[in-house]
Amino acid sequence: MAKNFAQLAESIVDALGGADNVAAVTHCMTRLRFVLHDESVVDAAVLKSLSGVMGVVRSDTQCQVIIGNNVSQAYAEVQKLLPEGVSAKEASPAKSRLTLRRIGAGILDALIGTMSPLIPAIIGGSMVKLLAMILEMSGVFSKTDPTLVILNVIGDGAFFFLPVMVAASAAVKFKTNLSLAIAIAGVLVHPAFIDLMAKAAQGQKVEFVGLSVTAVKYTYTVIPALCMTWLLSYIEKWVDRITPVVTKNFLKPMLIMLIAAPIAIVLIGPLGIWIGTGISALVYTVHSYLGWLSVAIMGAAWPLLVMTGMHRVFTPTIIQTIAETGKEGMVMPSEIGANLSLGGSSLAVAWRTKNPELRQTALAAAASAIIAGISEPALYGVALRLKRPLIACLISGFICGAVAGIGGLASHSMASPGLFTSVQFFDPANPMSIVWVAGVMILAVVISFITTLLLGFEDIPVEAPRTAAHKSSEAVPSAALTASPAVKTH
Template identity: 80%
Template structure:
């Protein structure tokens, strides 16, 4: 039965303390992401109990409400209620190491989450072009393949511009100015100038040396640049007379922000991004398949905290530089499909009809589309023991994926339909390895979930909230029946 997301959204807003307590709201593929002004006004037990809410993750003033695959409908209903982000003034908060870390993570996740559909879409189009080329459907170098690759590459080549636009919403600054400044970094003349600088030619701006940097396919420079722009815009607004704001204010902002981005922010951002990538893949270089196994085991926990989005820039940069990514993406195969297999086991064993429907839908989402959060929050976290089964299965399947040397040519969430991203044209055995890991993930997590058992949810819990909850029924391990 379709949910009324207008009612769900109203209930969420009420539990968060009302529209006046919401500073900003965005959404990713499965979550509504709120920034609240006063966390003490949030009723978390009430929020978690709302029908249609699969789970809640909160940290300081950040509150993530997991809706599932229909999150866009809930977001549209929220927009119909009014946009808190558009009318609210940012609240000054106490600066601590914890708040700085949370702020950086929130900025990165809040900026990148809206861009994921475009990145996945581009990745899959490039993958389609590769498959068509492998199959010989078109001649090598044909205009059709070139155009398909250009279509797929658009989101990556102009990623700094997309990041700037998304970050402008996040930091509440002028989007057109952010896009214009980011556009400088991917302007053909500037790209040509940076290529000459890389070859040793001296490049200066107002007698200040400019570091040779390639900005296409990058995230951090545009993100940091837009944050700086938000402060520059407020500063310039204070010093410019009202009569000159229409022309002097934007000119000063661009003249201040663009050179800072080119001379300082851009190179620092590239160094930060490269440093993070180097650290991640140095660990992979030392630990090999074990690093993939560890990542497969902890991936559901990273998703629960929202930390999984931290790896998005690293994956993008690695694929752009090497054409593939062999640590994070392969680990997701076992993690995602294990959640699907565990949900199938719950659907098989539970006596609760509503839980069975939820588990079946969550399993299909995780196995077929690679969207694992309905299974994670609707089943695994809710019942606890299935989560343990998924962590064990994720480790074992990650190890197999690492031993098989699997690597992704795209960054779509791994599932049945997106498994082609792991096929290596030079290694036909990669198809066998991918199939083996996927089957092992589903079967192993299914069996482990039955062996560990779980506390079933009685029908009364799903059908009424007026009566006290009944004592949960223990679903025993498979070998005890």
Template identity: 45%
Template sequence: MDAQKVAEQILKKVGGPENVHSLVHCMTRLRFTLNDESIVDDEEVKKTQGVLDVMKKNGQYQIIIGNEVGAVYKELNNLGNFGSSDDQPPENKKKQNIFSRVLDVIAGCMAPVIPALIGAAMIKVLLIVLPMIGLLSETSQTYQLLTVIGDGAFYFMPVLIGMSAAKKFGTNQYYAASIALILLHPDFISFMGDASKAGETVRFFNLIPVTDATYAYSVIPIILSVWLLSYIEPLVDKITPAITKNFLKPMLVLLITVPIVMVIVGPIGAIIGEGLSDVVFMIHDYLGFIAVGLIAGVFPFIVITGMHHAFTPVKLSAIAQTGYEAFISIAELCSNMAQGAASLAVSIKSKNKDLKQTAGSSAFSALLAGITEPALYGVTLRLKKPMLGACIGAAAGGLVGGLFQLKSFGVATPAIVTIPQYIEDDRAITLLYVIITMLVTIVISFIATYIIGFEDIPSNDGEEEENDENKEQHTKYALNTGIKIGSPAEGCVISLKEVNDQTFSNELLGKGIAVVPDKGEIVAPFDGRIDVFFETGHAIGLKSESGVELLIHVGLDTVNLEGKYFTPKKEAGEMVKKGETLLAFDIDKIKAAGYDVTTPIIVTNSNEFMDIVGQEKEKVEKLESILTIV
């Protein structure tokens, strides 16, 4: 990479030096604070050689470069001497409008809860399949127990979302969970229900009316309640004398928050949730099957904006009220299938070996498992024209699904493996309907993409020579029986897909795993050398004796802390032994500052290996194996 040339192109495309308020960088990204983001053409920036992607987050215009970011940053400063600034330009503050904030909050609160909901939804899928094939009776005790397991996460979803929202708003998770549990308490539900049936109104102190509302399966009421909690808790903390804080503060927090939630916030949240559902149902009732086709056709763009998270409460509300959802879920199914089919067409038609492989694996994950991020960001959106083919196919499939009046009885990710959630108990023919809908979507998307075509990505100059030069090294890696990489921290191991950052979750920097640490210590996972130790201490680049290049990135967006709470124990260039402490950090203060401490562990030279397999674990000790590299 010619860092100077890349820097010149980037600076020109972001509006020149006069549009740059400040510039910093982390291990992989240039983080611009621009005076006016509206004048920047994102697609033009993405076309720049050396640029992997563009993101807009926390008021920053982030350009993802990868391992060469330091060199590009240096050249940019040579061109403009931007330095950095803590001050955000007022223009950027204005651009974080209320709509964007609401979407960000809903997405941030829902994302951590999704795995639990998917797990419960898949159990519901089993409850459809097993009786259908005669392996389980609907009258059996086993069926009843499995029903409870499948319903639990949905019924008590406000508890899960409450804890997630507490993390988002920076307040106590257990206060949040307590509020949700109070709203779901059987005595409270029974008390309010009995009063409602009798035509009576429950009142606080015989004066303030408490509105009867249903909170099971709900989303909006608990998010609003935790938002309120985030203001009440610090206020109570300020007014509570230190000597009484351990007992008086918790009592006051609940005594102030819960009545306000019961009287005002909870009912308002319920009304908003029902309003969203009513709007969606009204569109469906007015346009019928055409609405399904329209939403299916534009669903990829809804995903890109993050608005698809706003539909989650609507789907859950519909299933809670009627037992099924017949609009958004069908459109989403067609959109997922279309992304997979369009990627498959690209894989077959492209002459670029890397693109064929990327598109092929993206197609597989989208079609089989409904995971569309690799297809959306890595293929269709990247090449543009395949996105048109996918939209055409999704719209066609949505029209067919709408005509068949398909329904979804669960919220598992729409894909081939979750077909059973679209089958009605008393209408076996719905299995045929959903298969036809998916086939129509896949076939039309594939044909449309193949005919419309796309501008193929040319192979990099000198690629063949590089492959020849490294052939011996690649063979050495390919023949080994597995390089084991130990965890650099204690904690919980999660998939990269669960990391709330597209750069890591979409594997733009390489494959790997992520650790949610319990303690503030990072140790060397193998014998090797520290190639890079970022000056803010939040990220380390290592190279093992076997040639594995590993990035350990402590937390998300923690570069903004500018080294605060991080204490490096080693320096770049040092040789280290497995188990040696590389970094200490104050995990509690980082969390209190509002940062996610999830730590991606990325093999940055992933393309030099046959496969990289991560091992998700609920609890991992330091140096316990979490990655196997073949």
């Protein structure tokens, strides 16, 4: 991994066509996400070859540069190279003919772009809830102890107010007024409104100016606030056009609130809930029919979903399922085998490679995947780079997913599965869940390690020291100045 992030940032920006070509930049847990003015000037070959860049993913709207766990340091250096304010905004891609592919890509980009900044808060809240669960299980605190209650409140904060967080993130994505988006989302989780929805759920008729209001619980939801904020971006532009200049300071925000909030309550909110529920129902209907096989398939497919960024599509489904049932038994269990398989495969590469730099990268990536459940450094820095280790991970992920499915493992929270976060799969009512989790984790590392060694891989050659170029041709053979041929390891 590169240590000089200033130099790495400069090289990345140059390969992207210079600072003037960057319209916007954000980052998630492992990736720098660039929106560019002109995609054609990107030197992808140079970008991928940079030491410290694990991979590059390009789409219609973004160029994503995978850095790894130190992405925040690289992001800070990139910010220094760009004009002031560039990183704080999102740029729209150039308009072109609408197709189903572009519509699908746009929806996926909106969902991922909105959810990615929220992942740290979601993981943080999940881990605090897990801590509270462990303290209660171990008898340190009783269920009614104020300390435990407060810990649960801290853990629940990110989920209870998730619509507000989604609205804030989506406001940045859709370039609409942040405070108005937060205020309208706040209506959905206001105590008085929650009480009104509880009465509606019990059969009491609730209307707003004669329009029936559907009984919906918005805490722990994503889709309603996301759809509402997208619509708000258009309402704001329309209201801005119709309001006189002299009244904009007070009339414009009032009209936006009076238009957007009722639409959110009466139409967009319930529609968003139905969409989210429909997606969840589809996913878990497949799970109910295929059983453990669906977890196995997901375990094999997970690295491929991460490569395309489509794994974030499951975030709303996981959150909503845990909120409704208290656990999630398909996607999260599949991640155990997928993440630790990438770690085990990276350990095999570190064991076999003759390249010191690759060994260092593989060891760091293995630690990240196995201990913390962050698999992208192993995926991009090792598996995808060497190809055959990725095949080993897919095989191991399928087998371990099958075992996790047969064991009936389910997650009670949402954090990337790894050694430190494995407690999310412990079921107080089923002590054997601890054995199943431990078994799957060990199996994932062992199977991927052995399979990677059996399949072998094309080792990355070690280049001769550059100082040799300054020596006389008589003292140093010309062959020493070139990279040694790739060596297939077995």
